[in-house]
Amino acid sequence: MAQAHIMEERGALRRLFGHVAHRAATIRLAVLCSILNKIWDLAPPLLIGVAVDVVVTQEESLLASYGVVDPWHQLLLLSVVTVAIWALESLFEYWYGVLWRNLAQSVQHDVRMATFERVLGHAPSWFDERRKGDLLAVLNDDVNQLERFLDKGANDLLQVGTTVIVVGVIFFAIAWEVALLAFMPVPLILWGSFRYQRALEPKYLSVRDAAGDLNALLENDIGGMTTIQSFTAEPLEAARLMELSEAYRARNREAIRLSAGFVPLIRMAILVGFTGTLLLGGWFTLEGTLEVGAYSVLVFMTQRLLWPLTTG
Missing domain, CATH: 1.20.1560.10 (ABC transporter type 1, transmembrane domain)
Known part of the structure:
Protein backbone atom coordinates (compact mmCIF):
# COMPACT_ATOMS: atom_id res chain seq x y z
CA MET A 1 0.00 0.00 0.00
CA ALA A 2 2.78 2.43 0.91
CA GLN A 3 4.62 1.67 -2.34
CA ALA A 4 1.46 2.24 -4.35
CA HIS A 5 0.88 5.53 -2.54
CA ILE A 6 4.42 6.70 -3.34
CA MET A 7 4.01 5.75 -7.01
CA GLU A 8 0.71 7.65 -7.12
CA GLU A 9 2.38 10.75 -5.66
CA ARG A 10 5.21 10.55 -8.20
CA GLY A 11 2.70 10.23 -11.01
CA ALA A 12 0.85 13.29 -9.76
CA LEU A 13 4.11 15.26 -9.62
CA ARG A 14 4.97 14.23 -13.17
CA ARG A 15 1.58 15.44 -14.37
CA LEU A 16 2.10 18.72 -12.53
CA PHE A 17 5.51 19.18 -14.15
CA GLY A 18 3.84 18.61 -17.49
CA HIS A 19 1.59 21.60 -16.88
CA VAL A 20 4.44 23.92 -15.88
CA ALA A 21 7.19 22.74 -18.25
CA HIS A 22 6.39 25.35 -20.90
CA ARG A 23 6.75 28.08 -18.27
CA ALA A 24 10.31 27.14 -17.36
CA ALA A 25 11.66 30.68 -17.83
CA THR A 26 9.10 32.13 -15.41
CA ILE A 27 9.81 29.38 -12.89
CA ARG A 28 13.56 29.98 -13.05
CA LEU A 29 13.08 33.70 -12.50
CA ALA A 30 10.67 33.09 -9.60
CA VAL A 31 13.12 30.62 -8.03
CA LEU A 32 15.96 33.12 -8.36
CA CYS A 33 13.89 35.88 -6.71
CA SER A 34 12.87 33.57 -3.85
CA ILE A 35 16.46 32.56 -3.17
CA LEU A 36 17.82 36.11 -3.35
CA ASN A 37 15.04 37.36 -1.09
CA LYS A 38 15.95 34.79 1.54
CA ILE A 39 19.66 35.60 1.28
CA TRP A 40 18.94 39.27 1.97
CA ASP A 41 16.50 38.24 4.70
CA LEU A 42 19.29 36.36 6.48
CA ALA A 43 21.62 39.38 6.41
CA PRO A 44 20.23 41.29 9.47
CA PRO A 45 21.63 38.79 12.03
CA LEU A 46 25.02 39.28 10.40
CA LEU A 47 24.59 43.04 10.63
CA ILE A 48 23.69 42.70 14.31
CA GLY A 49 26.86 40.70 14.88
CA VAL A 50 28.95 43.31 13.09
CA ALA A 51 27.26 46.09 15.10
CA VAL A 52 28.01 44.30 18.37
CA ASP A 53 31.58 43.82 17.23
CA VAL A 54 31.87 47.56 16.49
CA VAL A 55 30.50 48.58 19.88
CA VAL A 56 32.64 46.09 21.82
CA THR A 57 35.97 46.24 19.99
CA GLN A 58 35.63 49.67 18.34
CA GLU A 59 38.90 50.47 16.49
CA GLU A 60 39.81 46.78 16.46
CA SER A 61 36.55 45.61 14.89
CA LEU A 62 36.15 43.69 11.67
CA LEU A 63 35.13 46.83 9.80
CA ALA A 64 38.21 48.63 11.09
CA SER A 65 40.38 46.06 9.36
CA TYR A 66 38.82 47.19 6.06
CA GLY A 67 39.85 50.81 6.59
CA VAL A 68 36.86 52.30 8.44
CA VAL A 69 38.55 52.89 11.79
CA ASP A 70 36.30 55.38 13.56
CA PRO A 71 33.47 53.50 15.39
CA TRP A 72 30.88 56.15 14.57
CA HIS A 73 31.75 55.95 10.87
CA GLN A 74 31.46 52.18 11.11
CA LEU A 75 27.95 52.50 12.51
CA LEU A 76 27.01 54.96 9.78
CA LEU A 77 28.29 52.52 7.17
CA LEU A 78 26.29 49.73 8.78
CA SER A 79 23.17 51.90 8.67
CA VAL A 80 23.60 52.53 4.95
CA VAL A 81 24.18 48.82 4.28
CA THR A 82 21.12 47.95 6.38
CA VAL A 83 18.88 50.27 4.36
CA ALA A 84 20.21 48.81 1.11
CA ILE A 85 19.68 45.23 2.27
CA TRP A 86 16.13 45.86 3.46
CA ALA A 87 15.33 47.57 0.16
CA LEU A 88 16.69 44.62 -1.81
CA GLU A 89 14.79 42.15 0.36
CA SER A 90 11.53 44.03 -0.19
CA LEU A 91 12.18 44.34 -3.92
CA PHE A 92 12.79 40.63 -4.42
CA GLU A 93 9.82 39.77 -2.20
CA TYR A 94 7.61 41.84 -4.49
CA TRP A 95 9.04 40.18 -7.58
CA TYR A 96 8.71 36.62 -6.33
CA GLY A 97 5.19 37.37 -5.10
CA VAL A 98 4.11 38.58 -8.53
CA LEU A 99 5.85 35.74 -10.37
CA TRP A 100 4.64 32.87 -8.18
CA ARG A 101 1.07 34.17 -7.96
CA ASN A 102 0.74 34.71 -11.69
CA LEU A 103 2.27 31.29 -12.30
CA ALA A 104 -0.16 29.74 -9.82
CA GLN A 105 -3.14 31.36 -11.51
CA SER A 106 -1.99 30.20 -14.95
CA VAL A 107 -1.36 26.62 -13.84
CA GLN A 108 -4.66 26.57 -11.96
CA HIS A 109 -6.44 27.61 -15.16
CA ASP A 110 -4.63 24.95 -17.21
CA VAL A 111 -5.33 22.17 -14.72
CA ARG A 112 -8.97 23.15 -14.31
CA MET A 113 -9.51 23.14 -18.08
CA ALA A 114 -7.63 19.87 -18.56
CA THR A 115 -9.61 18.23 -15.76
CA PHE A 116 -12.93 19.48 -17.09
CA GLU A 117 -12.11 18.32 -20.61
CA ARG A 118 -11.28 14.91 -19.16
CA VAL A 119 -14.62 14.87 -17.36
CA LEU A 120 -16.45 15.82 -20.56
CA GLY A 121 -14.96 12.80 -22.30
CA HIS A 122 -16.71 10.28 -20.05
CA ALA A 123 -19.91 8.46 -20.90
CA PRO A 124 -23.18 9.36 -19.12
CA SER A 125 -22.98 6.14 -17.07
CA TRP A 126 -19.73 7.39 -15.52
CA PHE A 127 -21.55 10.39 -14.07
CA ASP A 128 -24.32 8.17 -12.71
CA GLU A 129 -21.74 6.31 -10.60
CA ARG A 130 -20.31 9.46 -9.02
CA ARG A 131 -21.66 12.19 -6.81
CA LYS A 132 -21.68 15.69 -8.17
CA GLY A 133 -20.26 16.93 -4.88
CA ASP A 134 -17.12 14.81 -5.34
CA LEU A 135 -16.63 16.11 -8.86
CA LEU A 136 -17.09 19.68 -7.68
CA ALA A 137 -14.58 19.07 -4.88
CA VAL A 138 -11.98 18.00 -7.44
CA LEU A 139 -12.72 20.78 -9.92
CA ASN A 140 -12.87 23.46 -7.27
CA ASP A 141 -11.24 22.56 -3.93
CA ASP A 142 -8.40 20.36 -5.22
CA VAL A 143 -7.49 22.75 -8.02
CA ASN A 144 -7.51 25.63 -5.55
CA GLN A 145 -5.17 23.66 -3.29
CA LEU A 146 -2.75 23.35 -6.20
CA GLU A 147 -2.94 27.10 -6.72
CA ARG A 148 -2.17 27.68 -3.04
CA PHE A 149 0.84 25.36 -3.24
CA LEU A 150 2.35 27.22 -6.17
CA ASP A 151 1.46 30.58 -4.66
CA LYS A 152 3.04 29.94 -1.25
CA GLY A 153 4.30 26.39 -0.80
CA ALA A 154 6.92 26.38 -3.56
CA ASN A 155 8.43 29.62 -2.29
CA ASP A 156 8.44 28.32 1.29
CA LEU A 157 10.31 25.17 0.26
CA LEU A 158 12.90 27.18 -1.65
CA GLN A 159 13.42 29.57 1.22
CA VAL A 160 13.79 26.79 3.77
CA GLY A 161 16.40 25.12 1.58
CA THR A 162 18.23 28.41 1.10
CA THR A 163 18.16 29.04 4.85
CA VAL A 164 19.69 25.66 5.65
CA ILE A 165 22.49 26.12 3.11
CA VAL A 166 23.34 29.75 3.89
CA VAL A 167 23.12 29.38 7.67
CA GLY A 168 25.11 26.15 7.48
CA VAL A 169 27.91 27.87 5.60
CA ILE A 170 27.95 30.74 8.12
CA PHE A 171 27.93 28.41 11.12
CA PHE A 172 30.71 26.16 9.88
CA ALA A 173 32.76 29.20 8.89
CA ILE A 174 32.47 30.68 12.40
CA ALA A 175 32.62 27.60 14.64
Whole structure:
Protein backbone atom coordinates (compact mmCIF):
# COMPACT_ATOMS: atom_id res chain seq x y z
CA MET A 1 0.00 0.00 0.00
CA ALA A 2 2.78 2.43 0.91
CA GLN A 3 4.62 1.67 -2.34
CA ALA A 4 1.46 2.24 -4.35
CA HIS A 5 0.88 5.53 -2.54
CA ILE A 6 4.42 6.70 -3.34
CA MET A 7 4.01 5.75 -7.01
CA GLU A 8 0.71 7.65 -7.12
CA GLU A 9 2.38 10.75 -5.66
CA ARG A 10 5.21 10.55 -8.20
CA GLY A 11 2.70 10.23 -11.01
CA ALA A 12 0.85 13.29 -9.76
CA LEU A 13 4.11 15.26 -9.62
CA ARG A 14 4.97 14.23 -13.17
CA ARG A 15 1.58 15.44 -14.37
CA LEU A 16 2.10 18.72 -12.53
CA PHE A 17 5.51 19.18 -14.15
CA GLY A 18 3.84 18.61 -17.49
CA HIS A 19 1.59 21.60 -16.88
CA VAL A 20 4.44 23.92 -15.88
CA ALA A 21 7.19 22.74 -18.25
CA HIS A 22 6.39 25.35 -20.90
CA ARG A 23 6.75 28.08 -18.27
CA ALA A 24 10.31 27.14 -17.36
CA ALA A 25 11.66 30.68 -17.83
CA THR A 26 9.10 32.13 -15.41
CA ILE A 27 9.81 29.38 -12.89
CA ARG A 28 13.56 29.98 -13.05
CA LEU A 29 13.08 33.70 -12.50
CA ALA A 30 10.67 33.09 -9.60
CA VAL A 31 13.12 30.62 -8.03
CA LEU A 32 15.96 33.12 -8.36
CA CYS A 33 13.89 35.88 -6.71
CA SER A 34 12.87 33.57 -3.85
CA ILE A 35 16.46 32.56 -3.17
CA LEU A 36 17.82 36.11 -3.35
CA ASN A 37 15.04 37.36 -1.09
CA LYS A 38 15.95 34.79 1.54
CA ILE A 39 19.66 35.60 1.28
CA TRP A 40 18.94 39.27 1.97
CA ASP A 41 16.50 38.24 4.70
CA LEU A 42 19.29 36.36 6.48
CA ALA A 43 21.62 39.38 6.41
CA PRO A 44 20.23 41.29 9.47
CA PRO A 45 21.63 38.79 12.03
CA LEU A 46 25.02 39.28 10.40
CA LEU A 47 24.59 43.04 10.63
CA ILE A 48 23.69 42.70 14.31
CA GLY A 49 26.86 40.70 14.88
CA VAL A 50 28.95 43.31 13.09
CA ALA A 51 27.26 46.09 15.10
CA VAL A 52 28.01 44.30 18.37
CA ASP A 53 31.58 43.82 17.23
CA VAL A 54 31.87 47.56 16.49
CA VAL A 55 30.50 48.58 19.88
CA VAL A 56 32.64 46.09 21.82
CA THR A 57 35.97 46.24 19.99
CA GLN A 58 35.63 49.67 18.34
CA GLU A 59 38.90 50.47 16.49
CA GLU A 60 39.81 46.78 16.46
CA SER A 61 36.55 45.61 14.89
CA LEU A 62 36.15 43.69 11.67
CA LEU A 63 35.13 46.83 9.80
CA ALA A 64 38.21 48.63 11.09
CA SER A 65 40.38 46.06 9.36
CA TYR A 66 38.82 47.19 6.06
CA GLY A 67 39.85 50.81 6.59
CA VAL A 68 36.86 52.30 8.44
CA VAL A 69 38.55 52.89 11.79
CA ASP A 70 36.30 55.38 13.56
CA PRO A 71 33.47 53.50 15.39
CA TRP A 72 30.88 56.15 14.57
CA HIS A 73 31.75 55.95 10.87
CA GLN A 74 31.46 52.18 11.11
CA LEU A 75 27.95 52.50 12.51
CA LEU A 76 27.01 54.96 9.78
CA LEU A 77 28.29 52.52 7.17
CA LEU A 78 26.29 49.73 8.78
CA SER A 79 23.17 51.90 8.67
CA VAL A 80 23.60 52.53 4.95
CA VAL A 81 24.18 48.82 4.28
CA THR A 82 21.12 47.95 6.38
CA VAL A 83 18.88 50.27 4.36
CA ALA A 84 20.21 48.81 1.11
CA ILE A 85 19.68 45.23 2.27
CA TRP A 86 16.13 45.86 3.46
CA ALA A 87 15.33 47.57 0.16
CA LEU A 88 16.69 44.62 -1.81
CA GLU A 89 14.79 42.15 0.36
CA SER A 90 11.53 44.03 -0.19
CA LEU A 91 12.18 44.34 -3.92
CA PHE A 92 12.79 40.63 -4.42
CA GLU A 93 9.82 39.77 -2.20
CA TYR A 94 7.61 41.84 -4.49
CA TRP A 95 9.04 40.18 -7.58
CA TYR A 96 8.71 36.62 -6.33
CA GLY A 97 5.19 37.37 -5.10
CA VAL A 98 4.11 38.58 -8.53
CA LEU A 99 5.85 35.74 -10.37
CA TRP A 100 4.64 32.87 -8.18
CA ARG A 101 1.07 34.17 -7.96
CA ASN A 102 0.74 34.71 -11.69
CA LEU A 103 2.27 31.29 -12.30
CA ALA A 104 -0.16 29.74 -9.82
CA GLN A 105 -3.14 31.36 -11.51
CA SER A 106 -1.99 30.20 -14.95
CA VAL A 107 -1.36 26.62 -13.84
CA GLN A 108 -4.66 26.57 -11.96
CA HIS A 109 -6.44 27.61 -15.16
CA ASP A 110 -4.63 24.95 -17.21
CA VAL A 111 -5.33 22.17 -14.72
CA ARG A 112 -8.97 23.15 -14.31
CA MET A 113 -9.51 23.14 -18.08
CA ALA A 114 -7.63 19.87 -18.56
CA THR A 115 -9.61 18.23 -15.76
CA PHE A 116 -12.93 19.48 -17.09
CA GLU A 117 -12.11 18.32 -20.61
CA ARG A 118 -11.28 14.91 -19.16
CA VAL A 119 -14.62 14.87 -17.36
CA LEU A 120 -16.45 15.82 -20.56
CA GLY A 121 -14.96 12.80 -22.30
CA HIS A 122 -16.71 10.28 -20.05
CA ALA A 123 -19.91 8.46 -20.90
CA PRO A 124 -23.18 9.36 -19.12
CA SER A 125 -22.98 6.14 -17.07
CA TRP A 126 -19.73 7.39 -15.52
CA PHE A 127 -21.55 10.39 -14.07
CA ASP A 128 -24.32 8.17 -12.71
CA GLU A 129 -21.74 6.31 -10.60
CA ARG A 130 -20.31 9.46 -9.02
CA ARG A 131 -21.66 12.19 -6.81
CA LYS A 132 -21.68 15.69 -8.17
CA GLY A 133 -20.26 16.93 -4.88
CA ASP A 134 -17.12 14.81 -5.34
CA LEU A 135 -16.63 16.11 -8.86
CA LEU A 136 -17.09 19.68 -7.68
CA ALA A 137 -14.58 19.07 -4.88
CA VAL A 138 -11.98 18.00 -7.44
CA LEU A 139 -12.72 20.78 -9.92
CA ASN A 140 -12.87 23.46 -7.27
CA ASP A 141 -11.24 22.56 -3.93
CA ASP A 142 -8.40 20.36 -5.22
CA VAL A 143 -7.49 22.75 -8.02
CA ASN A 144 -7.51 25.63 -5.55
CA GLN A 145 -5.17 23.66 -3.29
CA LEU A 146 -2.75 23.35 -6.20
CA GLU A 147 -2.94 27.10 -6.72
CA ARG A 148 -2.17 27.68 -3.04
CA PHE A 149 0.84 25.36 -3.24
CA LEU A 150 2.35 27.22 -6.17
CA ASP A 151 1.46 30.58 -4.66
CA LYS A 152 3.04 29.94 -1.25
CA GLY A 153 4.30 26.39 -0.80
CA ALA A 154 6.92 26.38 -3.56
CA ASN A 155 8.43 29.62 -2.29
CA ASP A 156 8.44 28.32 1.29
CA LEU A 157 10.31 25.17 0.26
CA LEU A 158 12.90 27.18 -1.65
CA GLN A 159 13.42 29.57 1.22
CA VAL A 160 13.79 26.79 3.77
CA GLY A 161 16.40 25.12 1.58
CA THR A 162 18.23 28.41 1.10
CA THR A 163 18.16 29.04 4.85
CA VAL A 164 19.69 25.66 5.65
CA ILE A 165 22.49 26.12 3.11
CA VAL A 166 23.34 29.75 3.89
CA VAL A 167 23.12 29.38 7.67
CA GLY A 168 25.11 26.15 7.48
CA VAL A 169 27.91 27.87 5.60
CA ILE A 170 27.95 30.74 8.12
CA PHE A 171 27.93 28.41 11.12
CA PHE A 172 30.71 26.16 9.88
CA ALA A 173 32.76 29.20 8.89
CA ILE A 174 32.47 30.68 12.40
CA ALA A 175 32.62 27.60 14.64
CA TRP A 176 32.11 24.10 13.29
CA GLU A 177 31.63 22.63 16.78
CA VAL A 178 28.69 24.93 17.44
CA ALA A 179 27.37 24.19 13.95
CA LEU A 180 27.18 20.48 14.72
CA LEU A 181 25.10 21.16 17.82
CA ALA A 182 22.83 23.62 16.02
CA PHE A 183 22.17 21.17 13.18
CA MET A 184 21.66 18.18 15.48
CA PRO A 185 17.85 18.64 15.71
CA VAL A 186 17.40 19.01 11.93
CA PRO A 187 17.01 15.26 11.16
CA LEU A 188 14.54 14.90 14.03
CA ILE A 189 12.53 17.90 12.85
CA LEU A 190 12.42 16.59 9.28
CA TRP A 191 11.46 13.10 10.45
CA GLY A 192 8.73 14.54 12.66
CA SER A 193 7.44 16.70 9.82
CA PHE A 194 7.10 13.76 7.44
CA ARG A 195 5.52 11.56 10.11
CA TYR A 196 2.98 14.25 10.88
CA GLN A 197 2.24 14.68 7.21
CA ARG A 198 1.57 10.96 6.84
CA ALA A 199 -0.63 10.96 9.93
CA LEU A 200 -2.61 13.96 8.72
CA GLU A 201 -3.26 12.63 5.20
CA PRO A 202 -6.13 10.28 6.15
CA LYS A 203 -7.62 12.97 8.36
CA TYR A 204 -7.75 15.49 5.55
CA LEU A 205 -8.98 12.86 3.09
CA SER A 206 -11.84 12.29 5.50
CA VAL A 207 -12.47 16.04 5.59
CA ARG A 208 -12.48 16.09 1.80
CA ASP A 209 -15.06 13.29 1.68
CA ALA A 210 -17.25 15.20 4.11
CA ALA A 211 -16.88 18.30 1.95
CA GLY A 212 -18.03 16.24 -1.05
CA ASP A 213 -21.15 15.14 0.83
CA LEU A 214 -21.86 18.73 1.82
CA ASN A 215 -21.33 20.04 -1.71
CA ALA A 216 -23.58 17.35 -3.17
CA LEU A 217 -26.43 18.20 -0.82
CA LEU A 218 -26.10 21.94 -1.39
CA GLU A 219 -25.95 21.49 -5.16
CA ASN A 220 -29.02 19.23 -5.18
CA ASP A 221 -31.01 21.42 -2.82
CA ILE A 222 -30.28 24.64 -4.68
CA GLY A 223 -31.08 22.98 -8.00
CA GLY A 224 -34.28 21.48 -6.62
CA MET A 225 -35.41 24.39 -4.45
CA THR A 226 -38.74 24.63 -6.25
CA THR A 227 -39.53 21.00 -5.46
CA ILE A 228 -38.42 21.39 -1.83
CA GLN A 229 -40.65 24.39 -1.34
CA SER A 230 -43.56 22.70 -3.12
CA PHE A 231 -43.48 19.85 -0.61
CA THR A 232 -42.67 22.19 2.32
CA ALA A 233 -39.56 20.11 2.96
CA GLU A 234 -37.42 23.03 4.11
CA PRO A 235 -37.08 21.77 7.73
CA LEU A 236 -36.09 18.30 6.50
CA GLU A 237 -33.41 19.65 4.19
CA ALA A 238 -32.15 22.02 6.88
CA ALA A 239 -31.82 19.06 9.24
CA ARG A 240 -29.91 17.07 6.61
CA LEU A 241 -27.59 20.01 6.03
CA MET A 242 -27.02 20.39 9.76
CA GLU A 243 -26.11 16.71 10.04
CA LEU A 244 -23.61 16.87 7.19
CA SER A 245 -22.18 20.18 8.37
CA GLU A 246 -21.68 18.77 11.86
CA ALA A 247 -19.92 15.74 10.37
CA TYR A 248 -17.68 18.06 8.37
CA ARG A 249 -16.88 20.09 11.47
CA ALA A 250 -16.17 16.96 13.53
CA ARG A 251 -13.72 15.60 10.96
CA ASN A 252 -12.01 18.98 10.76
CA ARG A 253 -11.77 19.00 14.54
CA GLU A 254 -9.88 15.69 14.48
CA ALA A 255 -7.42 17.04 11.90
CA ILE A 256 -6.97 20.26 13.86
CA ARG A 257 -6.28 18.39 17.08
CA LEU A 258 -3.48 16.44 15.43
CA SER A 259 -1.97 19.33 13.49
CA ALA A 260 -2.02 21.67 16.51
CA GLY A 261 0.29 19.35 18.44
CA PHE A 262 3.07 19.49 15.86
CA VAL A 263 4.82 22.75 16.72
CA PRO A 264 4.79 22.25 20.53
CA LEU A 265 6.50 18.87 20.10
CA ILE A 266 9.03 20.10 17.56
CA ARG A 267 9.80 23.08 19.79
CA MET A 268 11.55 20.66 22.16
CA ALA A 269 13.90 19.60 19.36
CA ILE A 270 14.57 23.24 18.55
CA LEU A 271 15.39 23.81 22.22
CA VAL A 272 18.25 21.32 21.97
CA GLY A 273 19.90 23.19 19.10
CA PHE A 274 19.33 26.61 20.60
CA THR A 275 20.58 25.63 24.05
CA GLY A 276 23.62 23.93 22.57
CA THR A 277 24.50 27.07 20.62
CA LEU A 278 23.90 29.23 23.67
CA LEU A 279 26.11 27.16 25.96
CA LEU A 280 28.94 26.03 23.69
CA GLY A 281 29.13 29.33 21.84
CA GLY A 282 29.04 31.18 25.14
CA TRP A 283 31.83 28.99 26.51
CA PHE A 284 34.01 29.69 23.47
CA THR A 285 33.31 33.42 23.86
CA LEU A 286 34.23 33.39 27.55
CA GLU A 287 37.42 31.52 26.70
CA GLY A 288 38.29 34.14 24.11
CA THR A 289 38.23 31.78 21.12
CA LEU A 290 35.05 33.33 19.69
CA GLU A 291 34.33 37.01 19.23
CA VAL A 292 31.26 38.52 20.90
CA GLY A 293 29.90 39.64 17.53
CA ALA A 294 30.29 36.15 16.08
CA TYR A 295 28.54 34.68 19.12
CA SER A 296 25.64 37.09 18.56
CA VAL A 297 25.35 35.92 14.96
CA LEU A 298 25.25 32.26 16.01
CA VAL A 299 22.53 32.84 18.61
CA PHE A 300 20.33 34.82 16.23
CA MET A 301 20.91 32.45 13.32
CA THR A 302 20.02 29.30 15.27
CA GLN A 303 16.35 30.20 15.51
CA ARG A 304 16.33 31.42 11.91
CA LEU A 305 17.64 27.99 10.94
CA LEU A 306 15.34 25.74 12.94
CA TRP A 307 11.94 27.45 13.09
CA PRO A 308 11.25 27.48 9.32
CA LEU A 309 11.66 23.69 9.26
CA THR A 310 8.45 23.34 11.30
CA THR A 311 6.38 24.99 8.56
CA GLY A 312 7.68 23.18 5.54
